[in-house]
Amino acid sequence: MTTDIKEIIIQLESHCLWIETIGEQGEKLGIDEIDLRNVNLSQYPLDQAYITACIFDGMNLNHKDISSSLLCSSTFIYTNLEGADLCKSNVSYADFTNANIKAARLADSECIETVFVKADLSDANLVAGLFNETDFRDAVLFNADVRLATFERVLLKGAKLTGVRGLGEAFIKSINIGTPEHPIILLGAEAKQWLQFKSLNNE
Template sequence: MKDEQKGTHERVNQIWVDDAIALHRKYLDGRNGGTRLFLSFKNARKLKFSEQILDTAEMVGAELVEANFQKTSLARVNLFGANLANANMKGCSLVKSDLRGVCLENADLENASLAAADVRNGFILIRKPDGTYLPVKNDEATSFDGINLKDADLSDAKLGRVIGRRTNLTNVNFRNADLTDAVMSNSDVSGSIFIGANLTNADFSGCVFHGANLSGAMLNNTNLEGADLTAAHFSNNDLGYANTTNTSLPRSLETLDHTLRELLESHLLWINSLGQKGRQADLTKYDLQATDFAGINLQAAELSFSNLSNCTFLASRLNMANLTHAMALNSDFSDTDMRGIKLENANLTGASLRHARLSPMVILGTQGQKVAANLKNACLDQADLENADLSHADLSGARLRLANLTDTDLSHTRCLDVDFTGADLRTANLSGADLRGCKGLILP
């Protein structure tokens, strides 16, 4: 079928495309001689469209396999039934575009915006000279299989019966999106936002939801069989009508052998005796929402994959603690000792870390050996880090969108590929920081 379809498309070359883009620019600017870009039913495989403004273009049924649309604006573009398999669409804008029946198999849409886009299933019929209709594209559903949607924005998007098995959906914004009947089985949706999304009859079996926010999502008859919801944010009421057979859920404090107070007292004894007495606190995969840990010594505690949302750690000690993949939405870490902490892949959206210490921790009994704080791929969107000390910390791949970083010490930090979009960096200390690949970095 694909070979037959390819033969029905007029082949265009890069010169034709460049000339058409120039005319489209005139059209968008309202200048004389401008013409809207019309690629419908044309074969533009492997051609370059990167860093262009192609808003409102017509690309119905176009063959765009392996085409390069990196950082291109495709707002309100009609891509109905187009083939974008293996296309490079990193950072492109598809806001309010028509993507019904599109093939995006193995495409790369990292950091792309599909806000309010229509990605439902659809098929194309063309009329033959004899008056009959020939199906040019007749897929059962739009294909997202194997694609990379990391950090993409699909808020308010209509996805319908889209197929997205084995897909990278980490840190995707699905706020208020319609995913009714969607098939996303065995995908990684860690860190994604599903607030207000409609997941009715959707298949998320086998998916990983670490750090995902499902509060307020519609989960009527949603298939979560075999999914991992540890460190995800939701209420038990949200799951009432979902299929949770063999689903990994956070553990309740009621399952502890001792009370939380007794566990913390034993942990303090373990610290003060250098491990000779007491027992290290292990709260891995527990639901600890809204717990008051203010002033508590949790040095070297195990809190990975735990839900720490809305917790208070004011002036506590979390140095050398393990919070890998922890969910800590809106938690208060103000004035907390977090030296040498592990926060890799943790979600601290909206958290307060004012005056927190995340500088290196000197290891006792060594010749000045230090352990730096690890915040690789952590989400700190809208977090308040005013006056925090993150010197020498590893922030590689972290997100700090709209974060408050005024007077923050980021000296000698490793900030490879950090997203600073909208962050307030006034008076922040970035001396000696490695800022290669950063996004949205605007220095005063």
């Protein structure tokens, strides 16, 4: 994690040029295991990039375009991602604990074993997302849109689900309303019924 900040800036500028010239110039961003907390990312695009196992903890990335990027195993703990665009991104194994993800777009995203513990996903667009063993424990999903999303072995203990939209069109295979150590698995119609009940009740 000791990569020079100047070197990162050069790579970010090259990625910006790569996007602007549709790949004619510059180079697509590919970084791994980099601590980005001391880098000012405000003027650099992060879409269509490979950013794996990097640290974004506590950063302000509100309304940032990070769409179509590979973000596997990166951490966004306490990060502000309000209104950010993560559409078509792969955030499998990433950690969004306590992150602000209000009104963000995670449509068509891949979230395998992604951690959203205590994250705020109010009004988030989760349409057609793949949620497999995703951890939403104690997360806030008020009015989130889950149309065409797939839920399989998703952890939901303590999640606030009031107003969740699109459950009728979602693919609810199974959910875990217990813990990883002591799972309480609900399947198919029973899982969808539980979610629909929670979405209609203020808790």
